[in-house]
Amino acid sequence: MTRRLALPLSLLATLLAVPRLAAQRTAVVYGSVRDSGGQPLRATVTDIATGLRSFADNQGRYRLSVAPGQTVVRVAHIGYASAFDTLTLGAADSVERNYFLRPAAVELQPQVVVTAAKRSQLLDQAVTSVAVLEQPDIARRAVTTVDEAVDKAPGVQFLNGQVNIRGSTGYVQGLGSRVLLLVDGVPANQGDRGGINWDLVPLDRVERVEVVKGAGSSLYGSAALGGVVNLITREIPLGFHARVRATGSLFSNPPHDIWRFRDYTGAREGIDVTGSYGTDMFRGSYSTGGWHSDGYREQDRQDHWQTGGKAEWRPAPGTVVTGSGSWASDQYQVPLRWCVRGGCDDRGQAYQPFMIDQSGLGSHTRSDKGYLTATLDRVPSPRLELHARASWLRTHFTDFQPGNNDAGVANRVGAELRGNLAPAPGQDVTVGAEGARSDVTSDIFGNHSQTELAAYGESERGLGATRLTAGARIDYLAVDGGSLTAVLSPRVGGVLPSARGAWRVSIGRGFRAPSLAERFVSTTVSGLTVIPNPSLTPETAWSFELGNATRWSGVLGWDVALFWTEAYHLIEPDVDLAGHVIQFRNVAHARLAGVDLAVDATPLARLTTSLAYTFLYSRDLDLDAALAFRPKHLLTLTADYRWRAFGVGGDFRYASRFERVELYDDPRVDPRVDAKVLDLRASWESGPFAARVLLTNALDYIYNLVPRTLAPVRTLSVTLTWTY
Amino acid sequence: MHRTAHRLLPLALVAGVACDKGLAPMPQPTSCPPDVVGICGTVTFAGAEPANTDGVFIIAYHTFPQTTADFYSFVPSPPLQSLPRPFTGSYFYTIRVPNGRYEWVVAVWKRVGLLVADNLAEAGFYRDKADPTNTQPGIVVVNGTGTDAIDFVIDFDNMHPVCTYIPPCPP
Numbered sequence: 001m002t003r004r005l006a007l008p009l010s011l012l013a014t015l016l017a018v019p020r021l022a023a024q025r026t027a028v029v030y031g032s033v034r035d036s037g038g039q040p041l042r043a044t045v046t047d048i049a050t051g052l053r054s055f056a057d058n059q060g061r062y063r064l065s066v067a068p069g070q071t072v073v074r075v076a077h078i079g080y081a082s083a084f085d086t087l088t089l090g091a092a093d094s095v096e097r098n099y100f101l102r103p104a105a106v107e108l109q110p111q112v113v114v115t116a117a118k119r120s121q122l123l124d125q126a127v128t129s130v131a132v133l134e135q136p137d138i139a140r141r142a143v144t145t146v147d148e149a150v151d152k153a154p155g156v157q158f159l160n161g162q163v164n165i166r167g168s169t170g171y172v173q174g175l176g177s178r179v180l181l182l183v184d185g186v187p188a189n190q191g192d193r194g195g196i197n198w199d200l201v202p203l204d205r206v207e208r209v210e211v212v213k214g215a216g217s218s219l220y221g222s223a224a225l226g227g228v229v230n231l232i233t234r235e236i237p238l239g240f241h242a243r244v245r246a247t248g249s250l251f252s253n254p255p256h257d258i259w260r261f262r263d264y265t266g267a268r269e270g271i272d273v274t275g276s277y278g279t280d281m282f283r284g285s286y287s288t289g290g291w292h293s294d295g296y297r298e299q300d301r302q303d304h305w306q307t308g309g310k311a312e313w314r315p316a317p318g319t320v321v322t323g324s325g326s327w328a329s330d331q332y333q334v335p336l337r338w339c340v341r342g343g344c345d346d347r348g349q350a351y352q353p354f355m356i357d358q359s360g361l362g363s364h365t366r367s368d369k370g371y372l373t374a375t376l377d378r379v380p381s382p383r384l385e386l387h388a389r390a391s392w393l394r395t396h397f398t399d400f401q402p403g404n405n406d407a408g409v410a411n412r413v414g415a416e417l418r419g420n421l422a423p424a425p426g427q428d429v430t431v432g433a434e435g436a437r438s439d440v441t442s443d444i445f446g447n448h449s450q451t452e453l454a455a456y457g458e459s460e461r462g463l464g465a466t467r468l469t470a471g472a473r474i475d476y477l478a479v480d481g482g483s484l485t486a487v488l489s490p491r492v493g494g495v496l497p498s499a500r501g502a503w504r505v506s507i508g509r510g511f512r513a514p515s516l517a518e519r520f521v522s523t524t525v526s527g528l529t530v531i532p533n534p535s536l537t538p539e540t541a542w543s544f545e546l547g548n549a550t551r552w553s554g555v556l557g558w559d560v561a562l563f564w565t566e567a568y569h570l571i572e573p574d575v576d577l578a579g580h581v582i583q584f585r586n587v588a589h590a591r592l593a594g595v596d597l598a599v600d601a602t603p604l605a606r607l608t609t610s611l612a613y614t615f616l617y618s619r620d621l622d623l624d625a626a627l628a629f630r631p632k633h634l635l636t637l638t639a640d641y642r643w644r645a646f647g648v649g650g651d652f653r654y655a656s657r658f659e660r661v662e663l664y665d666d667p668r669v670d671p672r673v674d675a676k677v678l679d680l681r682a683s684w685e686s687g688p689f690a691a692r693v694l695l696t697n698a699l700d701y702i703y704n705l706v707p708r709t710l711a712p713v714r715t716l717s718v719t720l721t722w723t724y
Numbered sequence: 725m726h727r728t729a730h731r732l733l734p735l736a737l738v739a740g741v742a743c744d745k746g747l748a749p750m751p752q753p754t755s756c757p758p759d760v761v762g763i764c765g766t767v768t769f770a771g772a773e774p775a776n777t778d779g780v781f782i783i784a785y786h787t788f789p790q791t792t793a794d795f796y797s798f799v800p801s802p803p804l805q806s807l808p809r810p811f812t813g814s815y816f817y818t819i820r821v822p823n824g825r826y827e828w829v830v831a832v833w834k835r836v837g838l839l840v841a842d843n844l845a846e847a848g849f850y851r852d853k854a855d856p857t858n859t860q861p862g863i864v865v866v867n868g869t870g871t872d873a874i875d876f877v878i879d880f881d882n883m884h885p886v887c888t889y890i891p892p893c894p895p
Contacts, residue, residue: 256749341752341815342808350750525803528839575802580839673746702746 026280026317027089030063031098032056033075039644041101042136043077046112048084048120050318050379055237058688058723063238065280067317068093074112075099077136082111115182115210115230117458117469118219118430119385119420124549127469127493127506128216129561129596131155133209135234140640140647142681142694142719144247144270144291146206147198150229152636152651153211154598154612159629160706161198165213166563167592167616167630168226171662171706176515176571180216180223182230184324186373186391189223191438192410192445194515197369197395199328202306204245204272205287207234213596214563215510215543218491221434221454221475225510225541225567233324236276236283236312242724243274245289251296252700252714254354258347261354266294268717272306283312295335296713297354299361302332318379327370334399336360337708351670353702353710362402369395385420387432406523408442410516426462430471440516444523446532448516451478458491469493469506477513479534487511487538501550511540514571518584528575530582537586541567555602564593589621592630606643612636626659629705631675647683650698652676661707675703675711690721753816756870762800762820763829763864765874767848769811771881778836779806780847780878784821785828788861792841792890807831811880818870826864831878841886848878 033043033056040060046053047066054064064073068091076082080101089095116126123130131153138149151158158164159171168178176194180187183201190197209231216224251266272289290305308326315321336356339346343357375389391414398407418432432455439449458471472490493506514536523530547561570588594616601609614634618627633656640649655675678699683692693716700714756764763784783798799821807815830849837843852862864874887893 255745258749340808342810348751350752353747524838528802671747671750676744676746700745702748704747 026065027068027071027091027093027095028063028065029071029073029087029089029095029097030061031096032060033062033077033099033101034060035080035101041077041080043075043080043099043101046074046076048072048074048112052320053235055235057237057239057241065314065317073097075101076111077101113210114185114232115212115228116216117428117460118185118418118432119428121428124497124502125467125495126212127491127495127504128508128545129155129213129547129559129563131211131213131598133211135207138203138206138209139690139721140649140681140683140692141651141679142683142692142717144203144717144719145198146201146203146209146231149203149206150209150211152638152653153209154636155213155596155614155634156211157631157634157655160709161196163196163229164630165211165227165229166565166594166596166614167618167627168565170627170629172572176512176518177223178226178512180220180228182220182228183326183371184233184322184373184375185230186371186375186389187220187223187412187414187436188371188393189412190395190410190515191393191412192395192408192440192442192515193517194223194512197328197367199304199306199330200369200371201231201233201326202272202287202289202308202328204243204274204289205233205308205310205326206231208232213561214506214545214565215489215491215508215541217475217487217489217510218471218473218508219430219456219458221456221473221489222452222477222487222511222513222538225512225539226565233310234285236278236285236310238278238280238283240724241276243721244271245273245719245721246271247291247717247719249293249715249717251294252697252716254713255700255702258349259352259354261298261352266296266300268293268715270304278312281314283314285310295333296715297335297338297710298356299333299363300335302330304332305329320375320377322375322377323373325370325372328368330365330367332365332367334360334363334365334401335709336363338704338710340708351708353704359402362400364400365397366400367395367397369393383422387418387420388416390415406442406444408440408445410438410440410442412436412438424461428460429457430459431457438516440520444521445517446520446522448480448520450513450516451481452476452513465497467495469495475511475513477538479516479519485537487513487540501548504547504549505545507542507544509540509542511538512571513538514584518571521584525582528580528582530573533583533585536571536584537569539567539569539571539586541565556600558597558599560598561596562594563596564591566591587622590627591617591619591621592627593617604641607639607641609640610636610638612638628660628662629658631655631658645685647685648681650678650680652678655705658705670704670707673703675705676701677703677711688723690723692719692721693717694719753818755816756818756872758870760818760820760870761823761868762818762866762870763826763874764816764818764870764872765850765876766814766816767807767831767875768814768877770877770879773811773880774833774835776836777811778834778843780811781806781832781834782817782819783830783832784819784826784864785830786824786826788827789889795841795886795890806834811878821866823866823868826866828861829864829874829876830861831876833878833880833883841890845883845885846889847880847883848876850874850876 033041043056045062045064054062056062071087073085083099111123113123116130143149155166163179181196212228216228247270249268270291274287276285286309288307293302306328310324313321338353339355339357340351344355371393373391378386393412396409414436416434421429434454436452441447454475456473460469470492475487476484478484489509491508496503520532544564549559551557567590569586574585597613599611618630635654637652657674680695680698697714781804789795831847833845833847835843850862852860
């Protein structure tokens with residue numbers, strides 16, 4: 001026991017040591033970043049050693065504080081090749097460096113990610129596939145929510161708000177996500193249902209999204225069975241900055257008169273405001289906003305309010321104390337399944353996709369959610385980084401349904417200590433300990449709690465040109481203070497640079513602990529009693545991946561991966577008609593295998609294009625049938641053309657028709673089709689002003705992914721942004 | 725410019741491919757859809773719908789149920805979808821079932837409440853057209869397509885509780 005606690009305690013002691021303020025001084029790098037035509041760029045300037053960053057303003061000016069000595073800074077902007085600069089600075093030096101970036105489709109220089117190994121590393125040294133969405137790319141798409149931003153990432157598909165990475169989750173109505181959401185590295189899945197509130201963090205606060213594909217439990221534990229999505233919030237720049245963003249949208253009316261359901265055009269309007277102020281020592285930002293939507297179908301009105309903030313204290317070079325939080329409140333009508341003959345004014349139709357069954361009229365939900373996080377990051381030496389964090393996530397929902405209201409409050413409190421060490425040249429070690437407690441108080445889930453304690457370690461070292469990684473995490477789970485269940489999640493991998501790009505291979509084990517909702521739900525559905533199953537065990541999976549990232553020339557590159565996941569004891573609802581009950585049970589043995597391909601190209605100087613394609617073979621081996629809600633083919637094509645301050649572009653997403661769905665498999669009222677969605681966009685930027693026009697589902701393609709649930713129709717949006 | 729257009733051609737092709745409009749209005753069917761493997765037909769409603777009706781479901785049994793366990797061994801698999809209201813006039817139904825021989829295609833009425841035998845009743849079934857007494861169930865064979873014209877009457881005034889088929893009935 002003493003030895004088990006020794007490492008976390010020593011980490012804590014080092015973290016809490018009072019920084020020697022007087023003994024350390026900073027140096028400053030400042031200047032401007034412009035493109036080859038002289039236009040200022042809001043680029044990111046990063047100190048590679050510490051990860052500290054500065055953001056250029058709308059004049060392209062930046063200012064970065066660094067530790068004395070030799071420093072490598074990286075200057076990056078989406079659509080441009082990054083520049084690296086090695087500087088040698090003395091204490092209190094102030095050096096001007098001006099950078100000019102040249103256009104490139106995708107990074108020609110290695111990109112830095114932080115999620116795949118729980119530390120900063122170059123993207124082409126990660127042993128698993130990682131998709132990265134940078135803020136300028138998110139802004140260019142002019143989307144308004146986080147899930148819209150993540151939805152077009154290669155291999156990622158959303159089903160009614162439920163994220164799938166290479167078909168990991170399918171659709172289980174928000175219960176038990178097999179993808180872990182992180183906000184700045186802090187787990188943020190709900191404490192009761194294990195699902196994800198994508199509106200927890202305002203999109204405007206998101207600087208970058210990293211999507212790690214495949215099992216990530218060797219570092220992140222439960223829920224990282226199919227992958228990890230990490231939302232990295234914006235750094236707070238020096239000086240005073242403000243941003244106002246206003247958005248207005250119009251929803252297309254139904255394309256056929258026989259489907260009309262209202263006599264006006266639905267709209268959505270929203271505004272958000274952000275202000276920040278930063279000095280070398282203190283920085284803070286605050287944002288607030290909201291939006292209202294009429295929705296694109298019957299009973300689809302939504303109101304959303306949000307507020308959030310972040311504060312940083314940098315008492316010494318390499319030491320950052322951060323506090324952040326966010327709160328969001330949603331009141332939304334619940335557009336239940338679309339109506340079929342007799343359920344509404346059907347007008348002789350087999351189904352009415354824009355209308356709902358009248359029995360569900362009046363259903364609505366209030367959902368409040370928020371989180372608070374405190375982190376301490378310290379770099380006491382070039383060979384050691386220390387991190388500590390504590391977090392609290394709270395969710396509260398009330399479902400108002402005709403004759404049946406449900407409510408619940410859930411909390412998830414967590415803490416983590418982590419060290420990133422470089423004990424020898426070419427070797428990196430990550431070790432840490434993590435604990436979390438989830439609880440729920442609900443009329444349908446009861447009053448329960450779950451405790452998770454974990455320790456993990458992973459080492460990466462060079463062997464010639466090859467970099468090898470091995471690590472494991474052990475999780476101990478206890479429900480309602482009962483006996484402990486242990487789950488071991490190992491991972492090994494390697495990266496081999498070659499003339500044909502970087503080859504990577506990995507195999508790892510993932511798991512997901514049953515959510516409190518799955519264990520203890522007690523309600524009635526379709527006349528059947530849903531009964532608890534406290535004896536549920538974690539579902540597990542082994543994930544294998546072989547990948548290659550190659551730049552064929554300055555204008556063409558690809559990243560391709562073969563993946564294979566063998567999943568065991570998947571938790572699914574089991575219907576026992578003779579016993580008149582439904583119960584969640586560990587039942588399914590499943591296989592998900594396929595190819596994930598991402599190609600980027602710059603065929604013209606100002607034209608960037610990309611192709612992402614995922615072929616997925618999915619099989620429920622117990623039923624000998626395709627897994628429900630998984631498309632065999634998922635294709636995304638993207639093109640953007642930029643000329644001076646103007647830009648135009650588009651995305652095309654194709655998802656093949658699901659071979660199998662669950663719940664309502666009736667072609668009479670739910671004739672499933674392929675999904676073919678074309679989004680078009682245009683933008684103009686001048687100084688502090690930017691205007692973006694987005695036409696989503698430009699072809700007004702009418703389709704559904706979830707049974708009897710209409711997917712978004714053609715929507716025209718205009719977003720105006722002013723940045724100071 | 726010509727070169728630019730040439731390079732943009734794939735995008736134009738994609739847009740062209742996507743030019744079908746997805747789902748379209750679908751009048752209520754009057755015959756088995758071509759992609760259905762199952763049973764189709766028209767049910768005609770008779771009598772007054774009971775006030776406590778939860779739904780009416782059409783299901784099929786490979787063999788006529790002899791025990792309570794048999795009674796819950798039917799297709800299609802739950803959760804089932806009720807025939808839509810109003811339960812008046814006639815309605816063309818479709819159920820997807822595997823290939824095979826079915827001895828009983830039946831409409832089950834369900835009272836509001838739990839899915840227990842006391843809340844269920846037979847409300848009508850497909851009858852053997854060759855039976856002069858018109859009381860015997862008709863056999864339906866599904867073989868790779870939709871078997872059509874399995875028509876029958878759902879009579880709310882002449883329903884039979886489960887215990888009629890699987891005794892005893894409570895006193």
